Amino acid sequence: MSTDNRPWVEKYRPRLLGDVVNQKGIIRRLQQFIKDKSMPHLIFAGPAGTGKTTSALAMVRGLYGRKMAINTTFLELNASDARGINVIRTYVKDFAKAKPPSDIPFKILILDEADNMTAPAQQALRRTMEKYTKNCRMVLICNYSNKIIPPIQSRCVVFRFSSLNKDDIKERVKFIANQEQMSLTPDGLVALADVSKGDCRRAINYLQSCSTISKKIDQDIVFRVAGEVPSDKIREILKTAIEGQLQFSLKLLNDIIGEYGLSGINIIKNIHREIYDLQISEDLKIELSKLLAESEYRLSQGGTEEIQLQALLANIVMLHEIK
Numbered sequence: 001m002s003t004d005n006r007p008w009v010e011k012y013r014p015r016l017l018g019d020v021v022n023q024k025g026i027i028r029r030l031q032q033f034i035k036d037k038s039m040p041h042l043i044f045a046g047p048a049g050t051g052k053t054t055s056a057l058a059m060v061r062g063l064y065g066r067k068m069a070i071n072t073t074f075l076e077l078n079a080s081d082a083r084g085i086n087v088i089r090t091y092v093k094d095f096a097k098a099k100p101p102s103d104i105p106f107k108i109l110i111l112d113e114a115d116n117m118t119a120p121a122q123q124a125l126r127r128t129m130e131k132y133t134k135n136c137r138m139v140l141i142c143n144y145s146n147k148i149i150p151p152i153q154s155r156c157v158v159f160r161f162s163s164l165n166k167d168d169i170k171e172r173v174k175f176i177a178n179q180e181q182m183s184l185t186p187d188g189l190v191a192l193a194d195v196s197k198g199d200c201r202r203a204i205n206y207l208q209s210c211s212t213i214s215k216k217i218d219q220d221i222v223f224r225v226a227g228e229v230p231s232d233k234i235r236e237i238l239k240t241a242i243e244g245q246l247q248f249s250l251k252l253l254n255d256i257i258g259e260y261g262l263s264g265i266n267i268i269k270n271i272h273r274e275i276y277d278l279q280i281s282e283d284l285k286i287e288l289s290k291l292l293a294e295s296e297y298r299l300s301q302g303g304t305e306e307i308q309l310q311a312l313l314a315n316i317v318m319l320h321e322i323k
């Protein structure tokens with residue numbers, strides 16, 4: 001293994017646009033900006049861990065290569081640390097106002113989590129954007145573009161990033177595991193793609209956590225790290241409760257709590273994930289989801305985990321008649 005001990009999400013952040021997976025249409029258009037040595041203001045919108053920041057940085061690199069120096073050619077700011085209007089009025093404005101070095105046509109400001117900015121801060125940003133367009137182009141990164149005020153939206157070209165599909169996540173995870181000389185069993189790979197839910201950052205972080213447990217990663221390790229319980233175990237608990245075997249389902253519940261070290265809320269989320277795929281009547285699913293909602297609420301209000309979880313199973317047993 002290398003001595004580079006950066007978090008893997010940084011270590012394996014693609015440096016070139018061509019290495020960003022999944023967002024093909026977007027990447028092609030960004031590559032065109034690089035060819036043209038010109039770009040409009042941009043909004044990158046989409047879920048976490050899909051390559052927005054990566055693409056923005058790769059584009060700066062594509063445009064400026066070795067000239068890529070923080071503060072003179074580009075600046076990356078997180079708007080949620082700096083969401084106040086003062087930062088926009090001073091720091092951001094100063095950056096945008098100062099002329100770019102003579103060897104580049106314009107500077108680039110990457111503003112992460114721009115949808116967390118207050119409306120007045122966004123208004124101030126809009127004015128800076130307008131006034132210093134010649135000096136500075138902006139890339140605003142957000143989860144939801146509708147939280148960006150319309151006058152900014154209309155000045156930007158919006159790119160919508162989509163969640164990565166499972167195959168893309170698997171490819172990326174396999175590549176990293178290989179580089180780190182880890183082995184992934186086929187079920188471990190499937191589990192990683194499942195628990196990361198289209199978020200590549202999450203997949204890589206889970207992989208790194210798994211690596212501290214073992215060099216050989218299987219489904220069991222992945223679920224443990226992700227705080228999720230394999231479907232068949234949760235289904236077994238539900239099935240025995242629905243069939244009226246309270247004692248047995250309580251024992252199974254205690255086993256998984258011990259084995260996976262999960263909190264009550266976490267257990268409820270795991271059960272919730274499973275109920276819609278169970279082979280039971282719609283009526284029973286509705287009743288189950290009501291019970292889960294109630295338990296979740298009680299736990300959030302400080303109910304004792306053990307008592308609430310036992311009550312939940314007892315209530316499921318009492319649904320017996322609806323079946």
Ligand SMILES: Nc1ncnc2c1ncn2[C@@H]1O[C@H](COP(=O)(O)OP(=O)(O)O)[C@@H](O)[C@H]1O
Nearest residue numbers: 009012013020021049050051052053054200201
């Ligand atoms: N489309 C992608 N292709 C390759 N790696 C990706 C992609 N999206 C995310 N990643 C990985 O996940 C990490 C986080 O990605 P990032 O671009 O910061 O996501 P966000 O969309 O939240 O800004 C990156 O370091 C990279 O390793």
Ligand SMILES: [Mg+2]
Nearest residue numbers: 052053112141
């Ligand atoms: Mg980001």
